[in-house]
Amino acid sequence: MTRQRTKAFIISLLIIMGLLAVFTGAAWAGDPTGANSVGINSVTAAKAGAPTLEEVATDLGKTKIGLNFVWVILSGCLIFFFQAGFALVETGFTQAKNAMHTMAMNLMVFLVGTIGFFIAGFAFMFGGVGALASLGGTEPLNGLLSVGGWNLLGTKGFFLSSGGAYDAGVFALFFFQMVFMDTTVTIPTGSMAERVKFSAVVVASFAISIIFYPFYGNWVWGGGWLAQIGSKLGLGHGVVDFAGSGVVHAMGGALALAGTLVLGPRIGKFKKDGTPVAIPGHDIPIAILGTIILFFGWFVFNAASTLNGSDLRLAVVATNTMLAGAFGGFTAMLYMWARHGKPDPSMMCNGALAGLVAITAPCAFVSGISAAIIGIVAGVLVCWAVYIIEHKMKIDDPVGAIAVHFVNGAWGLIAVGLFADGTYGDGLNGVAGGVTGLFYGGGATQLIAQLIAVGVILAWGTGVGYIFYKVLDMIIGIRVPANDEINGLDIPEMGIKAYPDFVLTASHVAAAKAAAQAAGGTVTAPTPGA
Amino acid sequence: MKKIEAIIRPGKFDDLKDALGKYDVHGMTVTEVVGCGLQKGKKEVYRGTEYTIDLLPKVKVEIVVKDNKVDELIKLISEAAKTGEIGDGKIFVQTVENAVRIRTGESGEAVV
Numbered sequence: 001m002t003r004q005r006t007k008a009f010i011i012s013l014l015i016i017m018g019l020l021a022v023f024t025g026a027a028w029a030g031d032p033t034g035a036n037s038v039g040i041n042s043v044t045a046a047k048a049g050a051p052t053l054e055e056v057a058t059d060l061g062k063t064k065i066g067l068n069f070v071w072v073i074l075s076g077c078l079i080f081f082f083q084a085g086f087a088l089v090e091t092g093f094t095q096a097k098n099a100m101h102t103m104a105m106n107l108m109v110f111l112v113g114t115i116g117f118f119i120a121g122f123a124f125m126f127g128g129v130g131a132l133a134s135l136g137g138t139e140p141l142n143g144l145l146s147v148g149g150w151n152l153l154g155t156k157g158f159f160l161s162s163g164g165a166y167d168a169g170v171f172a173l174f175f176f177q178m179v180f181m182d183t184t185v186t187i188p189t190g191s192m193a194e195r196v197k198f199s200a201v202v203v204a205s206f207a208i209s210i211i212f213y214p215f216y217g218n219w220v221w222g223g224g225w226l227a228q229i230g231s232k233l234g235l236g237h238g239v240v241d242f243a244g245s246g247v248v249h250a251m252g253g254a255l256a257l258a259g260t261l262v263l264g265p266r267i268g269k270f271k272k273d274g275t276p277v278a279i280p281g282h283d284i285p286i287a288i289l290g291t292i293i294l295f296f297g298w299f300v301f302n303a304a305s306t307l308n309g310s311d312l313r314l315a316v317v318a319t320n321t322m323l324a325g326a327f328g329g330f331t332a333m334l335y336m337w338a339r340h341g342k343p344d345p346s347m348m349c350n351g352a353l354a355g356l357v358a359i360t361a362p363c364a365f366v367s368g369i370s371a372a373i374i375g376i377v378a379g380v381l382v383c384w385a386v387y388i389i390e391h392k393m394k395i396d397d398p399v400g401a402i403a404v405h406f407v408n409g410a411w412g413l414i415a416v417g418l419f420a421d422g423t424y425g426d427g428l429n430g431v432a433g434g435v436t437g438l439f440y441g442g443g444a445t446q447l448i449a450q451l452i453a454v455g456v457i458l459a460w461g462t463g464v465g466y467i468f469y470k471v472l473d474m475i476i477g478i479r480v481p482a483n484d485e486i487n488g489l490d491i492p493e494m495g496i497k498a499y500p501d502f503v504l505t506a507s508h509v510a511a512a513k514a515a516a517q518a519a520g521g522t523v524t525a526p527t528p529g530a
Numbered sequence: 531m532k533k534i535e536a537i538i539r540p541g542k543f544d545d546l547k548d549a550l551g552k553y554d555v556h557g558m559t560v561t562e563v564v565g566c567g568l569q570k571g572k573k574e575v576y577r578g579t580e581y582t583i584d585l586l587p588k589v590k591v592e593i594v595v596k597d598n599k600v601d602e603l604i605k606l607i608s609e610a611a612k613t614g615e616i617g618d619g620k621i622f623v624q625t626v627e628n629a630v631r632i633r634t635g636e637s638g639e640a641v642v
Contacts, residue, residue, distance in 0.1 A: 278581035340575040347577060387578045400577070 065136040067309040069168075072135070072176045075304030079179040082297045083110050083186065088290025089353075090190040093281035093346065093399040097488025098194045099498030105189045105198065109205045113185040116209030117178050120158055125181075125214035125222050126173060127154025127163070134308035135169040149232075150225040154218050176304070180248050183301075184213045187252025190399035191260045192478075195267075195485050198493050200478035204259070207468060212255060216460055217247050226456065229449055231430040236446030238429040239453040240420070242317070243305035245361030245412025246453050253406025254461025256397070261462075262469040263478060265396030267485055276390045279398070284345050291349040295325055298356045302363045313364055313424055320363045321356065324375035328355015331379025339383075347383060350400045354382035357405055358412040365420035365435045374415045378408045410454045417447030531626040531642055532600045536591045537565065538611040538619040543589045549610040550593070555603070557642070559592040569617035588619060594626055594642045 031037050043059045045051030051059070087106035094102050128144030128151060131137040140163050143155035156163030160174060185208045189201060219226040220239050230238030241247050270276055281287060303318040332351020336344040355375035362374060385403035389395045395402070418437045425435035436442025472478055484492040491497060538546060543560070550558065564585040571584030595603055604621055612618055631641040 276579050278576040278579040280576045280581065336575075336578075340578065342575065344575065344577065350577075383578070390577075390579065 064310060065134075068134045068136075068307065069172055071304055071309035072172050072307055075300035076176040076179050078300045079176075079297050079304070080110075080182075082179065082183055082294060082301070083107070085290045085292075085294035085297060086183075086186045086190070088293065089287045089349065090193055090290075090399050092283040092285070092287025092290060093190070094193050095279065095488070096282040096499060097490060099282065099490065100494045100496055101198065101489035102189070102193045103498065104494055105193070105201055106186055108198070108202065109185040109189060110182050112202055112205040113182045113209040114178060116206045117174075117181050117214075118160060119210065121181060121209045121211075121214040122160070122174050122177065123155065123157040123162065123165075123214075124153050124210070125217040126177065127156040127158075127222070128218075129154065129173075129222050132169065132173065132307060134306075134311075135172050138167065138169040138173055140164040140167050140170055141173075144223060150228060151223055152218070152225065153215065154222050173307075176307070180244060180301075181209055181213050181217075183244075183248050184252040184255070185209055187249070187401050187405050188256040188259045190401040191256035191397045192263050193398050194489065195479055196259070196263055197476075197478055197480050198489075200472060200476060203472060203476065204469070204478075208255060212461065212465060212468075213247075213251060216251055216457065219456070220247050220453065226449075226453060227429045229452065234445060235449040235452070236417070236442065237425060237431040237435050237449070239413075239449050240365070240416050240425065240428065240435050240446065241361045241413060241453065242364040242416075243302040243360045245357060245359075245409045246457055248409075249357045249360060249405040250409025250413065250454070250457045251461050253402050253404070253409055254457050255465045256401045257395070257406055258462045258465030259469050259478075260395055260397055260402070261466060262473055265394070266398070267482060269396045270394060274394055276394070281346065281398070287349055288345060291352055295352060295356065298325065298360075302360055306364070316424075317363045320366060320368060320371035321359055323368055323371040324355040324359030324363075324378065325352050326355070327372045327375030328352055328358065328379040328382070331355075331376045332383055333379075335380055335383045346400075347386070350382050350386065350404050351379040353404045354378040354408040357408040358415060360409075361412040362416045362419055365416060365424050365437075367419075367421055370415075370419040370421070374412070374419065377415075378411060381407055381411055410457070413450045413453050414447070417444075417450040420446060531594055531629060531639055532597055533624045533626050534593045534595065534600065534603055534607070535622040535624070536593075536607050536611065536619065537563065537588050537621075538591065538607075539613070539617065540587055540589045542611045542613070542618075543591070546591065546607060546610040549606050550603075553603070553606055555593060555595065557593065561590045561592075563588050563590045567617075567620070586617070594629060596639055596642060 040051065041049050043051040043056055045055045083106060087103055090106060091099050091102045126141055129138065129141045131139050141154065141156050143163055144151045145153040145155055157165040157170060160166065160171065185205045188204070188208075189196075192201070218224040220241050221227070226239040228238055229235045239246070266279065268277060269279060298321055299318045302321045303314040306314045306317065308314075329348050329352030332354065333343045333348045335351075336342070336347045355378045358374050358378035359371055363371070366374070382400070382403050385407040386400050389397055389402055397403070416435065416437060418439050420435040420437035420442065421440045422434035422436035422442065426433055428435060435446060438444055438447050469478060480489060480493065488497075536546070540562070550556075565588050566584055566586065569586060571582040571586070573580055573582055575581070593603065600623060604623070607621055628637055629639075629641045630637045
C-alpha cells in the first residue's frame with residue numbers, strides 16, 4: 001500500500017511539472033519588471049501619452065500628496081498597534097488575579113479616547129493649526145482662541161465637522177493624531193493598575209482626551225503659546241517636541257503620577273516601616289513581547305511625525321529612534337546586572353522604552369552619536385527613577401510608567417536644548433534657521449524653552465491632574481474595596497476571570513492572607529481551586 | 531496496606547516513574563506542589579527590590595502498596611530521587627484501612 005501511494009505521488013508530481021514546463025517557453029506577454037507600466041501613459045491626460053504640462057503638474061501634485069497620505073494613514077495603523085504593546089506590558093507586569101481588568105482597561109481607553117478626541121479634543125488641539133501643506137492644506141483648521149496675542153486653544157473641528165472640517169486632510173490629521181493621544185490616555189492605567197476602579201478610568205480617559213492632552217498639545221503643536229515663545233520672546237524655536245516626548249509621554253507620566261498619588265499604593269506594597277515589597281509581574285515574557293511591539297511601533301511614531309513622505313529626514317528620525325531604544329535597553333540591562341547580579345528582564349523592557357521616550361522629542365534634530373548618548377542617559381535614568389520613586393518617594397507604580405514616561409519624557413525635552421545640531425527645523429514655529437542646542441553653539445535659549453515645557457507639564461499634568469483625580473475620588477471614588485483588591489479585580493470589576501482554568505496556588509493564598517493582615521482587615525482568602 | 535507519599539524534585543520525577551515501572555508499580559497519583567523544608571528560599575531582585583522565593587516547586591507522588599512491598603519501594607524511591615543535595619525531598623508512610631476498586635466493587639489488598 002505504502003509503495004503504491006508513493007508511486008502515485010511521484011507520478012502526479014511529474015505530471016504537474018510537465019504541465020508547468022509547457023509554459024516556460026511561452027513568450028512574456030506581461031511586464032515582469034514593471035518597466036513599461038510607469039511611462040508617460042500613466043500620467044492622467046485628456047490625450048493618452050501626450051499630457052500637457054498642466055496635466056503633468058497636476059499628476060505630480062497628486063503623487064506627492066498621495067504619498068504623504070499613505071505615509072500618514074499607514075503609520076497611524078502601525079502606531080495603533082501601540083495599544084497591544086501597552087496592554088501586554090502592563091498586564092505582564094501585574095498579577096494574574098487582575099489580568100482581565102488590566103487588559104480590558106487598555107482596550108477601553110482607546111474606545112473612550114477616540115470618542116473624546118472626536119467630540120472636542122481634536123478641535124481644542126488642532127482647531128487653529130492652519131494649513132498643513134504636506135496634507136494638501138487643512139484650511140478649515142483656522143480658529144484660535146487668543147489672549148493678548150498668545151494662543152490658548154483651537155476652536156474649529158468639533159465632531160470633525162464644525163468650521164468645514166469635513167475635509168480629507170483634516171481627517172488624515174485626526175487619524176494620525178488620535179493614535180498619539182491614545183498613548184497618553186493609556187499610560188496612567190499602568191501606574192494605577194491592580195487597585196483602580198474601572199469606572200474611574202472611563203471618566204478620567206474622557207477628561208484626558210478632551211482636556212489634559214489637547215490643551216497642552218495645542219500649546220506646543222497647535223500653534224499655542226509654548227510654540228510662540230520662540231518668535232515672541234526669542235527663546236530658540238519656542239518649545240520643540242518633534243514626536244511628543246513631552247506632549248505624549250511626559251504628559252501621560254505626569255498624569256500617572258497625579259493619579260497614583262491620589263490612589264495610594266497597592267495593599268501589601270509597603271511594610272509598616274515603609275520598606276517596599278516586590279510584587280513580581282505574572283508574565284514577564286508577555287511584557288517583553290509588548291515591549292518589542294512598542295519598539296516596532298515607535299519607528300513610525302517618530303518618523304511619520306514628519307507628516308511628509310518626501311521629507312527624507314524621516315530616515316534619520318527612524319534610525320535615531322532605533323539607536324536610542326537599543327542603547328537605553330542595553331544600558332539598563334548592564335546597570336541592573338552590575339548592581340544586582342542579574343540582567344533584570346523587566347528593567348531591560350523599561351530601559352528600552354526609556355530610550356525611546358527620550359529620543360521622541362529630539363529624534364529629528366540630533367546626530368546618531370547624540371541619539372546614542374540620549375539613550376544611554378535614559379537607560380541609567382530609568383533605573384534610578386524606578387528606585388527613587390519606590391524606595392524614597394514611596395509611590396507604587398507597578399509598571400514603572402512614571403520613571404519611563406515622565407522622567408524620560410522630561411529628559412527628551414531637555415535633550416533637544418542640549419543636542420540639537422542645527423541641521424533641521426528651519427522655519428519651525430516661525431523661527432528661521434535650524435534648531436540648535438547648547439552643545440552646538442545655540443546658546444541656552446532653546447534649553448530655557450524646553451525647561452519651561454517641563455515645568456508646564458508638571459503644573460498642568462501633575463498639579464491640575466492631582467486636583468482632578470482628587471475631585472473624581474470624592475464624587476465616584478477611584479479605588480476598589482480592599483476585599484476586591486486582595487481577591488483580584490477580575491470577578492468583582494469585570495465579571496470574568498482572565499484565566500478561569502487556572503488554580504490558585506498555595507503561594508497565592510499565603511500572599512493574599514499576608515496582605516490581608518497587613519491591611520489590618522479580616523479577609524477571606526480564596527481557597528485553592530475555588 | 532500502606533500509602534507511600536514521596537515529595538521529590540520535579541526534575542527527578544521521570545527517573546522515579548521509570549524505576550517504579552521496572553518494579554511493576556503502575557498505579558500512582560501525582561500532584562505538582564510547592565513547599566519548604568531544609569532547603570531555604572532563594573533571594574532574588576525584581577526591579578531593584580529584593581524578594582524571597584521561599585516556596586519551591588516539588589512533585590508529590592502517592593502510591594498505595596501491600597505491606598510487604600514497603601521497604602523495597604522506599605529503597606527504590608530513595609535511589610531514584612536522590613541527588614545528595616539539600617532539597618531532595620521526603621517520604622512519608624501511612625497505614626491505609628481499606629481500598630475499593632470503583633468499577634468492580636472489590637475491596638481490600640487485592641485492588642492495590
